[in-house]
Amino acid sequence: MKQFQYVRPLTQLAVLAVINKPGTKIIAGGTNLVDLMKRGVTAPDKLVDINQLPLKSITATPKGLHIGALALNSVVSEDKLVAEKQPLLAMALKAGASPQLRNMATVGGNMMQRTRCTYFYDTTMPCNKRVPGSGCGAYEGINRMHAIFGASTQCIAVHPSDMCVGLAALDAVVVIAGKKGERRLPFTEFHRLPGDHPETDNRLGPGELIVAVEIPDNHFAKNSYYLKIRDRQSYAFALVSVAAALDIENGTIRQARLAMGGVAHKPWRLFEAEKSLIGKQVSENNFQQAAQLAMQGAKGYGYNSFKLKLAPASITEALKHAAGLV
Structure with a gap:
């Protein structure tokens, strides 16, 4: 693992001022990013720790449920509001990872995790997601875990999150902050299909930060x-x-x-x-x-x-x- 700078801004404005610089990565729980760094899949020049930001709340709004991007997966899965209003999300979270990882992983980090494709993690193997233009080792390789929908010749990897499947089903909206203010994006549009650019996982722009997800009220709690x-x-x-x-x-x-x-x-x-x-x-x-x-x-x-x-x-x-x- 190469040496990197580590900074811990205290405000959202300070975070937005530094994350648009090349070679910069955001870290919260680090449950995926640290693994990628250890394996040499990614090698950032600077890590921006956002854990000081006030983005951990889970609150009811007039239209639904607001969940901060830094809320821990373990906390969300056991929250009384979530259990009452959106139990599907709690079920999806409890199906994911282990209790120890859920106690470190955040909502925003879960959304940003990268594929667990073995070819992506193995730097000796071709992977268009890791090195664009190098080929897809999984396409004609050992692809038991891989996609049956929306794939391309460039990539057949799958998104690994359980939480995100629940949020996609619940018509969630991603709240994204940038220097020009906030924007909202339907959860189903946040992640991308591979197409010709599998290296781009989602529609988060340079210098932008996930601050929350919002789930509208519905009548699905019972069933x-x-x-x-x-x-x-x-x-x-x-x-x-x-x-x-x-x-x-x-x-x-x-x-x-x-x-x-x-x-x-x-x-x-x-x-x-x-x-x-x-x-x-x-x-x-x-x-x-x-x-x-x-x-x-x-x-x-x-x-x-x-x-x-x-x-x-x-x-x-x-x-x-x-x-x-x-």
Whole structure:
């Protein structure tokens, strides 16, 4: 690991003044960044510690829930407001990482974590995300964990977060601060698909800082479920995960929200499957039809082709749990 400068500004204004300089990285919990530095995947010249900023609050607003970017994953997952208003988020957070990591990781840092693709982490292997133009080792390599949606010949890696899948399903909004003020971006637009530039993970601009996420009020608290299929029960990334939320009245689905993890370069929202469920009766058959609709455009790359069957089965199962059928 190369030597670097370390600064700890006390105000948001001071942070914004230094983070737009080349070679600068923001650090909060450091649960992903420090690993990347140790492995030589990234080598910043300066780390800007933002832990002194007042961005840890979890508060109810007239329109929903406001969660500061520095709120710890462990705190959010156990918060009474989150449990009452957005239990799907709590479920997703508790499915992620280990208790020790959740007690260090922040909401903003979780959003900014990079792929856990083995080719990305191994600096001896080609990776367009790490070294643009070097090739994608996973494309014809060992790609069991990789994407079946939204991939390109440049990159088939997946986003590793569970929290982000829950936030994508809940229509969350990212609050971003910059020198020109704040802007808001739908969570589903924050992360990018790889296209021809897989090195760019998200739409955070130079000199910008995530300050919060906001979740609008909804009627999903009673019928939500987060399903994570993984190789082992603890501390494993998803092969496939599903965030399912339903608004049900007298057995009829009024609204539905579905998002998947472990299948794309970003949390993968299933908009068409959601629409197909509106006005339908709660039934396994209707859930299976929605799950098949969700698979349009899916493509396997060899080792990960089993996901083409695992994904729709997981969608159906998550919907059944959300609806109280199991």
